[in-house]
Structure formats: structure tokens, C-alpha cells
Amino acid sequence: MKKNVWPLYEVFIRSKNGLSHKHAGSIHAADADMAIENARDVYTRRQEGVSLWVVLSSEIIASNPEESDELFDPATDKIYRHPTFYDLPEELNHM
Amino acid sequence: MEKDNLIKYVTYLADNNLILGHRLSEWCGHGPVLEQDIALANIALDLIGQSRMYYQYAAELTGGDTTEDTLAYLRVEREYLNILLAERPNGDFGVTMARQFIYDSYHFYFLQELVKSTDTRLSQIAEKSIKEVAYHKRYSSEWLIRLGDGTEESHRRMQAGIDELWKYADEPLIPATWETPLIQQGIAPNPATIKHQIDSFRSSSMHAATLSFPKDVVAQSGGKNGMHTEYLGHLLTELQYVQRAYPGLEW
Numbered sequence: 001m002k003k004n005v006w007p008l009y010e011v012f013i014r015s016k017n018g019l020s021h022k023h024a025g026s027i028h029a030a031d032a033d034m035a036i037e038n039a040r041d042v043y044t045r046r047q048e049g050v051s052l053w054v055v056l057s058s059e060i061i062a063s064n065p066e067e068s069d070e071l072f073d074p075a076t077d078k079i080y081r082h083p084t085f086y087d088l089p090e091e092l093n094h095m
Numbered sequence: 096m097e098k099d100n101l102i103k104y105v106t107y108l109a110d111n112n113l114i115l116g117h118r119l120s121e122w123c124g125h126g127p128v129l130e131q132d133i134a135l136a137n138i139a140l141d142l143i144g145q146s147r148m149y150y151q152y153a154a155e156l157t158g159g160d161t162t163e164d165t166l167a168y169l170r171v172e173r174e175y176l177n178i179l180l181a182e183r184p185n186g187d188f189g190v191t192m193a194r195q196f197i198y199d200s201y202h203f204y205f206l207q208e209l210v211k212s213t214d215t216r217l218s219q220i221a222e223k224s225i226k227e228v229a230y231h232k233r234y235s236s237e238w239l240i241r242l243g244d245g246t247e248e249s250h251r252r253m254q255a256g257i258d259e260l261w262k263y264a265d266e267p268l269i270p271a272t273w274e275t276p277l278i279q280q281g282i283a284p285n286p287a288t289i290k291h292q293i294d295s296f297r298s299s300s301m302h303a304a305t306l307s308f309p310k311d312v313v314a315q316s317g318g319k320n321g322m323h324t325e326y327l328g329h330l331l332t333e334l335q336y337v338q339r340a341y342p343g344l345e346w
Binding site: 006027028029030033034037038041042045 | 128129130131133134137233234237241
């Protein structure tokens with residue numbers, strides 16, 4: 001059953017130099033080379049990017065949704081951790 | 096006379112890309128997987144986009160009421176000058192990849208020479224097209240290798256595609272009577288200069304794909320003179336349907 005199914009890859013695109021890669025979606029492919037080409041064909045048809053990463057979805061380690069409370073809720077009342085109390089120079093574009 | 100040759104040549108280049116692009120577009124919604132459905136549609140659109148640049152040039156050279164649309168949609172079968180390979184039916188994915196590999200391996204090296212054409216307009220079109228075609232060549236040759244050197248069934252189907260289409264492989268390299276003077280003037284690439292590169296790329300890809308060249312092939316030609324296979328007429332009925340049913344329709 002499993003042997004006729006191409007593995008799933010997650011696709012990350014850098015939209016322009018200087019920015020970081022962002023998750024765009026996923027594609028199926030037989031191997032890494034095909035994954036890059038499929039990602040190119042499916043996700044960069046409209047000038048979305050200048051660089052691609054693909055990674056096997058099975059290699060991604062995700063946080064457990066059941067642990068969301070303890071992982072993320074403590075941050076909600078700590079507004080002082082945001083860098084919003086500084087005046088930033090105008091040259092800083094991507095903060 | 097000289098201008099007639101050039102018009103025919105530019106129309107021929109346009110027709111190759113339009114007809115093959117249309118064939119590939121027939122895969123849209125029918126691809127084996129979503130990723131390949133989109134990949135084939137991308138290539139189809141690249142080729143149709145390239146054909147527009149040639150048709151626009153041919154229309155300017157012709158003058159009068161001729162436009163890119165009248166050239167693409169309102170000629171009859173015998174007036175299309177595309178190579179026979181372009182109109183061959185899709186078959187299975189192996190046949191489509193065989194057709195694409197044969198075309199791309201010619202098209203890429205052809206454009207490399209067309210960039211040097213003494214006709215600046217053709218040189219610019221070639222310059223603009225070659226990056227797209229470099230990707231097409233990479234795509235189809237990798238599929239040739241993947242399927243040829245894949246499972247028993249994929250090898251059998253890939254070889255069957257090559258066997259079916261090899262007789263059309265060298266048609267673009269046989270100059271038509273209207274092409275020879277253009278080759279002498281440096282407007283059209285000389286097939287003799289690109290044949291070696293094409294053959295060596297095809298050989299190394301076929302070798303990597305563990306495929307063999309069919310033997311005793313009787314080469315087919317005629318497309319450049321408007322002599323087509325039985326498939327072109329059917330293709331054109333679909334391609335031209337809207338303009339024939341609703342003349343002048345725009346949207």
C-alpha cells in the first residue's frame with residue numbers, strides 16, 4: 001500500500017534576499033530533487049521567491065497541541081517582552 | 096521573396112510552440128498528480144507565450160489586417176508549418192515525456208544559436224525564451240531518466256514512447272526550401288552546427304535512462320511544408336473552435 005505513495009515534503013520560500021524562508025505549503029515527490037522541482041512548479045509561478053527549501057514532512061518535530069496551555073499561555077501577559085518600547089531607526093525595515 | 100521566406104520561418108517557429116503548447120494544455124486537469132499537472136501547464140503556457148512573440152513578429156512582417164490572432168486561429172491545416180512531433184497525441188505520460196524530451200533537446204540548442212541570429216528581433220525572442228527552455232530540458236530529461244531507469248513497467252512505457260516518436264526526432268534539422276536562404280544569411284541557425292550537441296545530449300540522457308535508440312527508423316517529415324499527420328486537423332478544431340463559432344469574439 002505505502003510503496004506507491006510519494007512522501008510529503010514541506011516547502012519553504014525566501015521571498016527576497018535578506019528575508020527568512022517562510023512555510024508556503026506542501027507537495028508530494030519521489031525524492032529530494034523532484035521535491036525542489038515540484039515546489040518550484042507549484043509555489044513559485046508568480047515570482048514568489050528567490051530560494052526554496054524542502055524538507056520531508058516526517059522529519060518535522062512539532063509541539064504537542066495538548067501542551068499549548070503550558071507552552072504558550074504564559075507569554076500572553078508579558079507585553080514588556082515586545083520591542084515596542086524603543087524608538088527604532090528608520091533604516092530597520094524588517095523588525 | 097526574401098520577406099516571404101522570413102515570414103514562413105517565423106510562422107514555423109510560432110506554430111511549433113503553439114501546437115505543442117496546446118497538446119500539453121490537454122493534460123490540464125488530467126495530470127497523474129497535482130504537481131505534474133501544474134508542471135505541464137506551466138510548460139504549455141511558456142510555449143504559448145513564446146509563440147505569441149513569433150506571431151506578433153510574423154504579423155508585423157505580413158502587414159495589412161494580419162494579427163497574431165488571425166495567424167493562430169484562422170488558418171487552415173495546410174497553412175500550419177509545425178513539425179509533426181508537435182502535433183502527435185499525448186498518449187500516456189511516457190509518450191508525452193518522450194515527445195517533450197525530443198523537442199526540448201532540440202529546442203534548447205536551437206535557441207542557443209538563434210540568439211546569434213543576424214535578425215535582431217529573432218535574437219531577442221531567443222534570449223527571452225532560453226531560460227524557460229533550459230528548465231523544460233531539465234524537466235523532461237530527468238523524467239526520461241526516472242522512468243527509463245525506474246520500474247519494469249515505467250521502463251517499458253518510456254521505451255515505447257521513444258520507439259513511437261523517434262522517427263520525428265530530426266525533422267527540425269532538415270531545412271525547408273524557404274529555410275535554406277535564411278541559413279545562408281545567418282538569420283536561421285545551421286542544423287549542421289547544432290546536430291552534434293543535440294545528439295550528444297540525447298545519447299547521454301538515453302544512456303542514463305537505460306533506454307535504447309530504436310533501429311531501422313524511417314524518418315518522417317513534411318510539417319514544414321504543411322503536410323501533416325491525421326492528428327493536426329482534430330487538434331485545430333478544438334484550438335480554433337471559439338473563433339470559428341463566434342468570429343471576432345473578444346473577452
